[in-house]
Every structure is written in structure tokens, then in C-alpha cells.
Amino acid sequence: MTAPTTTPKIVARGVWKVYDGVTGPVEALKNFSLDVDDGEFLCIVGPSGCGKSTFLRILADLVPASSGSVDIRRSGNSGRPLANVVFQEHAVFPWKTVLENVAFGLEMRGVPKDERRNRARAWIDRVGLAKFASHYPHQLSGGMKQRVGIARALANDPEILLMDEPLGALDAQTRAILQEELLKLWEEERKTVVYITHSIDEAVLLGDRVVLMTAHPGTKKAEFPVPLARPRGIHTTATAEFGELSYAVWEALRDEVVAAMEAGS
């Protein structure tokens, strides 16, 4: 369950984003507001092209909002990075070993070599890649590469973790295994997470809350608290509560998916 808190960790207010498209301005996000509590696992689902990745990039400070505000509350002056992102693919440097990849953020922050190697090794162990520390990404499976991306982000100990369909490119079985691993890691760490997925089942399995966005331009359509007990795992998906909640989210999403398809996005 979400840790009780008075001030949210993330406060996004009236965020708009207009890109300069090839044929004119593209309104990607429209008046999107969202609060995320400290230690909350928040999932965002919405039709393709509705601005989910745009919102994540704004949170990560990779692109500026056209208007509105985004605040991420720091927990003291720890010098920790504000946000780290795990992307769907290409999340790892092909020319670096697993160890070097996981230690990368720490290296950028000037953490001394021995300490960063120790921290990286600890995270490599936790994601089950101990035997692969000196392998290069091309020697790993897709699921292993995503584990490297997740370990790299967590080793850096950011204030918030942003995940943009991190398991989207994986086959269903590998995905189920990684969902369970991610649940276990998160249930130990309780880091604030914003997690984007196309899979309603994944959102309901992982999240404390699921936020649903409208078709392009994206704004908030509905939100669903997920009261399922933790620790969760794939067994959770076999419960009636899980099925009912997933179906409720799908019912609310269906119109938006049709609208996005009709708009050709």
C-alpha cells in the first residue's frame, strides 16, 4: 500500500506539450495533471500516441513542457539523481560490459571506482546476472538486457524511477518472470515509480494506482486505485478481484483506443 504522506513526491499541474511537427504543431499533451505519492507505484495506460512517453520525458527533464509545471520533491540534499529512466529497448550501451553498464550512472556522478563496482555488483546479483557481469549486451537475451537496464537505474538510487514500457519488447513468459522480479525488487525498495505500459494486466498487477489517458492529445480520463494485497505475483492474476479490475480498466480504455485508431495514430 502507498506510504502515508502529506506532500506528494511528484506534482504535475496543467502540463501541455506542443511539438513542432513536420506539417505544423502537434499537441501531444493537454492540461495533464497528476500527483504521485512518495513510495507509490503509479501506472499509466492510454492509447498509442496519447503522450505517455512525452509526459515521462518531461518528468525526466529530457524535453521541456510548453506550459504547466512539474515538481519532484527531493528527500534532503543527498546528491542523488532526481530521475532515472528505463526505456523499452536500447537501454544499454552495447560497447560496455554488464558491470560497466550498471556502474555507468555512478561513474557519471563521480562515485569512486571501488564503491561503484561494489554497488553495481550488488545490483547485478539482485537481478540474477551474477554470472554475466563481464558479458557484453550482444551476448545476452532480451530479458537479460532489460534486467541490466533496471539494475542500472536502481543502482543509481534516483529519487524517482521512470519506466517506459520496459518489458514491452519481451515474449509473454519472459515478461511474466520479469514482472515478478520487478514486484519483488519494488516491494523491498518502495521507490516512487511512474510506469508506462500498454498492458492493462501489467498495470493492475504492478501498480498501486492506474491512471488512464485519453486519445491524442492526452489528458487524464480516469484513475483506478488497485487494492490488491501485496506481496503480489503471477498468482495475483488468478484472482476474481484482479479480473474484475482489469476488465473495468479495459471498458474505460476501449473508447479511447477506438478514437486513436480512427484518428490514425
Ligand SMILES: Nc1ncnc2c1ncn2[C@@H]1O[C@H](COP(=O)(O)OP(=O)(O)OP(=O)(O)O)[C@@H](O)[C@H]1O
Ligand atoms: N519529437 C517529436 N516531434 C513531433 N511530434 C512528436 C515528437 N514526439 C512525439 N510526437 C507526437 O506526439 C504525440 C505523442 O507521442 P508520444 O510518443 O508521447 O505517445 P505515446 O503515448 O508514448 O505513444 P506509444 O504508446 O505509441 O508509445 C504523437 O502524436 C507523436 O507523433
Ligand SMILES: [Mg+2]
Ligand atoms: Mg511511448
